[in-house]
Amino acid sequence: MIVRAEAARDVAAISALVADAFSDHPFSNQTEHLLVDALRAAGGLTVSLVALDDGGEVAGHVGLSPVSIGGTDAGWLIVAPLAVRRDLWRRGIGSALMRAGLDAARAAGAPGVVLVGDPAFYTRFGFASGNGPTMAGVPAENLMALSFGGAVPAGEVTCHPAFAVCMSPRD
Ligand SMILES: CC(C)(COP(=O)(O)OP(=O)(O)OC[C@H]1O[C@@H](n2cnc3c(N)ncnc32)[C@H](O)[C@@H]1OP(=O)(O)O)[C@@H](O)C(=O)NCCC(=O)NCCS
Known part of the structure; x- marks a missing residue:
C-alpha cells in the first residue's frame, strides 16, 4: 500500500472520505471534514498523508496539527482526524496511516503526539x-499521548484556532 503526502488533487476525496467515515461515529458532530479543510486553509496541517488503494484512489487520510500543552508550544502535534474509507476498514490501512503519521511527525521535529481516541x-x-496532558470535556482515558523521547508535558491541550469549526453549530 502506498502512503504519501496529500496533493492538491486529493483534497475533494479527503473531504468526502472523512465526512463519510465519521457520519455515524458515536462521538462525532460530523465536522471532522470541515476541520481538515479549515486547518489546511490556515496552514495548520503540519502532516497530511493519504493512503491509496490498488487503483490509486484515496483510501484513507491522517492529519496532524500543532498544539500547546500547559500553555507551552513545544512542537507537539495532535492527530485529528484519522479516517479510512468505509469499504476498506479492517485491512490495516488505519494502522499503516497512523504509523506513517507518527514517522512524519518525528521527521518534522515534533517531540510527541497527542490524540483523543x-x-x-x-x-x-x-x-x-x-x-x-488534559483536555476540557475529554475523559482522561481518551486523551492519549506518545512521546518520541522526552517527558510528556502536563497541562491543558490547546488546539489550533481552526478547531473552532468543530465547536460551531451547523445549519
Ligand atoms: C478507526 C479507523 C481509522 C480504523 O481504520 P482501519 O483501517 O479499519 O484500521 P486497521 O485495519 O488498521 O485496524 C487495526 C485494528 O484496530 C481495530 N480497530 C479498528 N477500529 C477500532 C476502534 N474504533 N476501536 C477499537 N479497535 C479498532 C481493528 O479491529 C483492528 O484490529 P484487528 O486487526 O485485531 O482486527 C476506521 O475504522 C475509521 O475511519 N473509522 C471512522 C473514523 C474514526 O473513528 N477515526 C478514529 C477516531 S479519530
Missing part, C-alpha cells in the same frame, strides 16, 4: 492515557 485502538502504537 479509543485506547483499545491507540495503545498498539504506544499511546498512553493519564500521562500528563
